[in-house]
Amino acid sequence: MSQLDLSAYQVRTDLALEAVEMATELTAAPLPGIEREMFEDNGILITRLHVQDQAGSQAIGKMVGRYITIEVPQLRNGDTTVQDRVATHMAKEFELFLQRSNINKDAKILIVGLGNWNVTPDALGPIVVENVVVTRHFFELMPNDVAPGYRPVSAVSPGVLGTTGIESSEIVKGIVDQSKPDLVIAIDALASKSIERVNTTIQIADTGIHPGSGIGNKRKGITQEALGVPVIAIGVPTVLYASTIVNNTIDLMRNHLANHNGDNDKIFGLLNQMSEDERLTFVKEVLEPVGHNLLVTPKDIDEFIEDIGNIIASGLNAALHEAIDSSNVAAYTH
Amino acid sequence: MSQLDLSAYQVRTDLALEAVEMATELTAAPLPGIEREMFEDNGILITRLHVQDQAGSQAIGKMVGRYITIEVPQLRNGDTTVQDRVATHMAKEFELFLQRSNINKDAKILIVGLGNWNVTPDALGPIVVENVVVTRHFFELMPNDVAPGYRPVSAVSPGVLGTTGIESSEIVKGIVDQSKPDLVIAIDALASKSIERVNTTIQIADTGIHPGSGIGNKRKGITQEALGVPVIAIGVPTVLYASTIVNNTIDLMRNHLANHNGDNDKIFGLLNQMSEDERLTFVKEVLEPVGHNLLVTPKDIDEFIEDIGNIIASGLNAALHEAIDSSNVAAYTH
Amino acid sequence: MSQLDLSAYQVRTDLALEAVEMATELTAAPLPGIEREMFEDNGILITRLHVQDQAGSQAIGKMVGRYITIEVPQLRNGDTTVQDRVATHMAKEFELFLQRSNINKDAKILIVGLGNWNVTPDALGPIVVENVVVTRHFFELMPNDVAPGYRPVSAVSPGVLGTTGIESSEIVKGIVDQSKPDLVIAIDALASKSIERVNTTIQIADTGIHPGSGIGNKRKGITQEALGVPVIAIGVPTVLYASTIVNNTIDLMRNHLANHNGDNDKIFGLLNQMSEDERLTFVKEVLEPVGHNLLVTPKDIDEFIEDIGNIIASGLNAALHEAIDSSNVAAYTH
Amino acid sequence: MSQLDLSAYQVRTDLALEAVEMATELTAAPLPGIEREMFEDNGILITRLHVQDQAGSQAIGKMVGRYITIEVPQLRNGDTTVQDRVATHMAKEFELFLQRSNINKDAKILIVGLGNWNVTPDALGPIVVENVVVTRHFFELMPNDVAPGYRPVSAVSPGVLGTTGIESSEIVKGIVDQSKPDLVIAIDALASKSIERVNTTIQIADTGIHPGSGIGNKRKGITQEALGVPVIAIGVPTVLYASTIVNNTIDLMRNHLANHNGDNDKIFGLLNQMSEDERLTFVKEVLEPVGHNLLVTPKDIDEFIEDIGNIIASGLNAALHEAIDSSNVAAYTH
Secondary structure (H helix, E strand, C coil): CCHHHHHHHHHHHHCHHHHHHHHHHHHCCCCCCEEEEEEEECCEEEEEEEECCHHHHHHHCCCCEEEEEEECHHHHHCCHHHHHHHHHHHHHHHHHHHHHCCCCCCCCEEEEECCCCCCHHHCHHHHHHHHCCCCHHHHHHCHHHCCCCCCCEEEECCCCHHHHCCCHHHHHHHHHHHHCCCEEEEEEEEECCCCCCCCCEEEEECCCECCCCCCCCCCCCECHHHHCCCEEEEEEEEEEEHHHHHHHHHHHHHHHHHHCCCCHHHHHHHHHCCCHHHHHHHHHHHHHHHCCCCEEEECCHHHHHHHHHHHHHHHHHHHHCCCCCHHHHHHHCC | CCHHHHHHHHHHHHCHHHHHHHHHHHHCCCCCCEEEEEEEECCEEEEEEEECCHHHHHHHCCCCEEEEEEECHHHHHCCHHHHHHHHHHHHHHHHHHHHHCCCCCCCCEEEEECCCCCCHHHCHHHHHHHHCCCCHHHHHHCHHHCCCCCCCEEEECCCCHHHHCCCHHHHHHHHHHHHCCCEEEEEEEEECCCCCCCCCEEEEECCCECCCCCCCCCCCCECHHHHCCCEEEEEEEEEEEHHHHHHHHHHHHHHHHHHCCCCHHHHHHHHHCCCHHHHHHHHHHHHCCCCCCCEEEECCHHHHHHHHHHHHHHHHHHHHCCCCCHHHHHHHCC | CCHHHHHHHHHHHHCHHHHHHHHHHHHCCCCCCEEEEEEEECCEEEEEEEECCHHHHHHHCCCCEEEEEEECHHHHHCCHHHHHHHHHHHHHHHHHHHHHCCCCCCCCEEEEECCCCCCHHHCHHHHHHHHCCCCHHHHHHCHHHCCCCCCCEEEECCCCHHHHCCCHHHHHHHHHHHHCCCEEEEEEEEECCCCCCCCCEEEEECCCECCCCCCCCCCCCECHHHHCCCEEEEEEEEEEEHHHHHHHHHHHHHHHHHHCCCCHHHHHHHHHCCCHHHHHHHHHHHHHHHCCCCEEEECCHHHHHHHHHHHHHHHHHHHHCCCCCHHHHHHHCC | CCHHHHHHHHHHHHCHHHHHHHHHHHHCCCCCCEEEEEEEECCEEEEEEEECCHHHHHHHCCCCEEEEEEECHHHHHCCHHHHHHHHHHHHHHHHHHHHHCCCCCCCCEEEEECCCCCCHHHCHHHHHHHHCCCCHHHHHHCHHHCCCCCCCEEEECCCCHHHHCCCHHHHHHHHHHHHCCCEEEEEEEEECCCCCCCCCEEEEECCCECCCCCCCCCCCCECHHHHCCCEEEEEEEEEEEHHHHHHHHHHHHHHHHHHCCCCHHHHHHHHHCCCHHHHHHHHHHHHCCCCCCCEEEECCHHHHHHHHHHHHHHHHHHHHCCCCCHHHHHHHCC
16 A cells, blocks of 8 residues: 555546546436446445446546445444455455456456555455465366366465565566466555545455556556456555545535535635635645644554455455355355 | 543643643743643653642642653654654653652552553553563562662553453552552553644653543542552553544644634634634534544554554663663663 | 473373373272263364362372363364364363353353463463453443343453563452452463373363472462462463473384384383383483473464464353354354 | 475585585595585584585585575574674675675675465564565665665565465566566575574575475476576574474484493394484384374474574675674664
């Protein structure tokens, strides 16, 4: 999880869902090139989004591709029953995602756990890697003895630039070249653009991971172009900036009062006139010079990151191996 | 670290320093019953406060007692040179604190590491306990063989109510009754009342730890009354509420504009008229019903908590044992 | 886990089972004052032993009391199906043990996890404590709201003398005095007297934990005499001395050849004439002066200690709370 | 650390030193093609061995190459003073080793930490990787701003086959192809062939890591042939088989009695006549069928592996970067 990577990734992926909402509100008509399915199961809201073409891409400002968002506010509560239900949905959604993306049932998979093992809110990728069922070596060493219902899956945690000295994307490229998977699944913790997404949301997208541009940036992505094989990214927002909290909250305050027929111009003065971007810029201007635009994570992140890592690993295990039952996905992880 | 405990502890201890500042501003005269020394050493600001009597206590609304605050904004940067300097100051301050509190050089000490080992921002106490030099058993088992310059020090981590089922204060009381120390030093991570205190401040006070009152509260304190021996509390704010971030930031925004000759009434509307408490209540009203008044901690808490734990352990080792040199305090911890 | 404690504990508890076997072989008649039940369930061998009186105690050289041994050689393999079966047996045996010891269904329990969190083979006690369902605080804070089928259970890890400076027994005594349980259950990792017991065996006894005598030993036990309430000890051998491995293996070699009609006197020379004790003394004489009588543990101890800790915690959860089903005991631990 | 790899690695590397000793004893003359330097510094024994050509290789049955062994029996005691001295020697020896191997001062280095993070005695490689100073990214991203006295160093932990599904050698090959170092330094925990080497010895060799042959073995090495760049291997024996302990001890017993003029044929019978290999085979025959040929590690492995990991990381930091002073090498690791 790096600041540049994440904010960029966010801009492209996180807001796919919201981009559609905003665009729909403006036009009140179906958007061209955009397909959206939403459903809710007792506190679990799932949105499947397909940006089908350039028209759709321009309409909402997102890359062409498939996106899934699983939103579960209750994930913050550490309830194991909810967790099991999310794992089951994750498994089904991921299976469907693979089908629609025409990924073959025998396709060889490399799971890449991005992030830093030693930074709890950034340890999601490594935790998922620890808990997925790995089978590639059985196919390599004793191909005739592998039980039916499994496919070759491998899994690595490439570390982060600051501790390896090598870009994760370079490490992954090297491993892909050697181990020749048909598909890469990359898991990463994300910086959230909104307070309500933190520790509540799983995002899946087939557009890969694009590090930030600008600042003479030389960093490479984990994308089909870079690796030569398709890349599905799974992300969970686990951190956010103090400025995001402030800006979101002012919005919530404004909505709250508007709902109560408050005169927001009177109460919030010019703050109420600013666009969201202007206000965020103002907030940052105040916090950053004194070092207070902290990147923060919920206090109970240790427990959350273990739980969500297990949910994603369980979901992947069931989605990738037919022999693992999606109704009992949690049994294969610790 | 528990919410009730912390907020209460904060109200009493965290603000000792600020309470003086506020009271001083109002009167522009020395406060009766309050003694204050402050000095700064290249980014390390140390304030020694003595609330000498009821007059002083009433003037600033704090318990009678001694308070030290070590403020180091650079502690957020993970710079080992700064950390070593802070450990050395911590050692000197703590030694002076013991002297002024008339704690004997041979006094037997029990160090109590409050908090939850498995919750990183709450693990400060247990980490300090892991890194202090423990000697009591040598005095018990082979009293004639202990080298000069040491005193009997023991150290325990009593756990938290949610995982033990027993109040920390009861556990500590039992251990005190059995092991009979002359002084208890209790270390705890705290919830911060301000964004600028998080991961920057060490607080020392001889008033003990007082859990929150209200809500039919039956919880007991870790105090001289409860334990029968003096209690020195060492605290570090490591978490804060989203509402604190928002409220602090609005203040910072107002100060920022006031400094730039802005018309705050125009810009902030009625927000500018509210008292800090009213604004905080408003912010909470908006965030709490939707579950967004998150208790958060900086993303790099894993590294910070290790570092500050070592600083405090190093400081205690040098302050408690003459044989450990305060100029090289860091060598005795991992 | 300390050397003195363990060897003593071993001599008294570990060999209860073997003491009976040896005594029975000699007499070929039922031993007076000894009751023994054994049964095997597909690789899980359970022995219930009751030393009823002084006659029985003298016959086998063990304290009067109840002993259970659960032996599962397959525990070394990390098979989760076997682990679940052992947890279920553990629950049933422990429930029966409580009944026969006349422990009331409402008896308040304190679980004590002895050992050192930072030494993997000694971390059994703390791991069990982390995974038991703790309820005492609910009974204290809201006695009318506790669901039926639970009893008050608390759990603490007192640490070890070397890191706290206080005897575990003193810490436990203090906590017992304050929290007033009706029964203490103490869990500890043990040094094994035989290679076949390491990482295969769970032992339960109601005779408490007796540290070693001799060497001017001042250490206190965790016993009914010391604490004023009954103590049930649960132990798992996780380490053993190099000398034990050597001595055991020479025995296995002798048995192996005897079974193949070998002339053991010819093959083993005088080694074959020595008593087991003489041989062990000889082995130690050779290894100890050069520092090679290492205390060792199996290489995969990290995984084993987690697994066995979960088994014991699961078993205790089901045995102590009627509301937790012994057929699904594993669900309540991580 | 895998059994096959290790035993093979051991046969080739571990015994270089002993092979010379045995060969020297036989001939009592300098061996052709073998250069050996030994010196001792207060409990630290260092042997530099150079197998110069095929004649030397055949004389001692080791590959042509350079070998260093640092033997420190006191490493088992956890003494920090000894550890610092070993780190300083390690730094000097490694620097000399690089010089004699004609590795350029600017050569780009990739440090590879083999082994399994979650298996304590196998975690040496990952721990070293965590503690080395990594600089390659500075050279890549801002080549003009790197302070003098550093060279490009990167570091990765490729994981183990059982958890990644990919051979470590394949992962390393991929990373080498992408990041193009001039030299690979591979660190691994080893299985010891003798009880006295466990947790006492650091071995350095420029012959790479050769996994075992036999059993239709398809596993690839981490060698110059495989990677295209030179490979220096650093190994520390941290585990050993029960059978090794037994066989070593019987030898120690025989030597002990021989030194005391014992009649070993009388005392040990035919055991005394067997060759070491025959006796080991016998021991294994007895232990393996009953599952008792345990692979074990000293009980205090958690502390040892941290300490030795820091020693090696400190030594590498000082040896690889001129700016890091070999007299104060420990300051750069945690």
